[in-house]
């Protein structure tokens with residue numbers, strides 16, 4: 001079977017295809033024939049060695065973490081799934097990668113894919129969808145009627161965050177460059193801002209929740225946009241952010257939180273059900289697996305509107 005791997009930290013040019021034996025599941029593992037894989041920024045952050053303290057020195061590594069596919073075989077200890085089930089999920093990207101024809105997963109990493117949700121759409125859900133859901137349910141109290149700023153809203157996490165926030169009755173201000181504004185509006189944003197034309201920090205408005213997805217708007221810059229008892233959530237789990245948030249949260253009512261997305265079957269099921277009820281999962285481009293270099297180079301250069309997905313034809 002084919003896998004896309006790299007043998008050292010570097011760039012997209014270090015990715016290459018290899019032929020390896022189809023893996024065999026142990027007692028607690030499930031072998032999946034992969035049908036689709038979606039791209040996340042963490043894929044190339046790991047590839048480029050930006051998080052090597054966590055991802056370690058073991059090579060070769062494969063790339064990607066979100067997938068969908070069909071169960072080929074299961075270990076003797078597997079109770080909840082059987083061969084032939086269509087599933088989707090996310091693996092721990094610091095240990096393994098999913099861009100290949102077959103992968104091994106454990107039961108906790110997957111959920112059933114509804115029959116009328118495509119493999120591509122299912123693969124687009126896990127990381128982006130669960131990140132948005134966890135920010136808006138676990139990190140803040142009820143957001144009904146609350147003012148929410150989503151900075152960096154036109155890619156995967158923003159797509160889910162806008163729609164989940166709107167479904168819970170929030171008032172959403174979404175920020176991206178102009179190329180994504182038709183989507184920010186389609187997903188339900190009440191106000192849209194082009195960061196090339198307007199400094200978010202100059203807004204004459206205060207928010208209950210600020211979701212920062214661009215990695216360009218630090219807490220200190222937006223504090224003045226926060227109501228007295230409000231929450232800022234960043235997706236960058238750097239040491240600096242942990243230290244700063246810890247010291248801030250002891251003394252301030254303006255809370256500073258850091259997302260560490262944790263996958264669970266219940267959230268995957270909920271997001272699949274939301275997708276069937278009408279949450280728009282916008283896939284801006286699909287690539288065959290063989291175009292892995294072009295896909296990663298393009299998304300790193302141009303960004304993504306919604307999600308970008310590989311079709312794995314084998």
Ligand SMILES: NC(=O)c1ccc[n+]([C@@H]2O[C@H](COP(=O)([O-])OP(=O)(O)OC[C@H]3O[C@@H](n4cnc5c(N)ncnc54)[C@H](OP(=O)(O)O)[C@@H]3O)[C@@H](O)[C@H]2O)c1
Nearest residue numbers: 041152153154155156157176177195214235259260261303
């Ligand atoms: N900590 C966790 O557990 C966790 C989990 C999931 C994701 N993440 C992180 O969350 C971030 C968002 O991920 P994503 O999948 O949604 O994709 P992404 O490609 O990182 O999305 C970036 C967004 O930021 C916008 N942007 C770029 N420059 C901006 C600026 N100066 N001001 C405002 N917005 C700007 C982009 O819009 P334009 O294209 O218009 O520039 C785009 O909408 C990534 O850094 C990812 O690694 C963290």
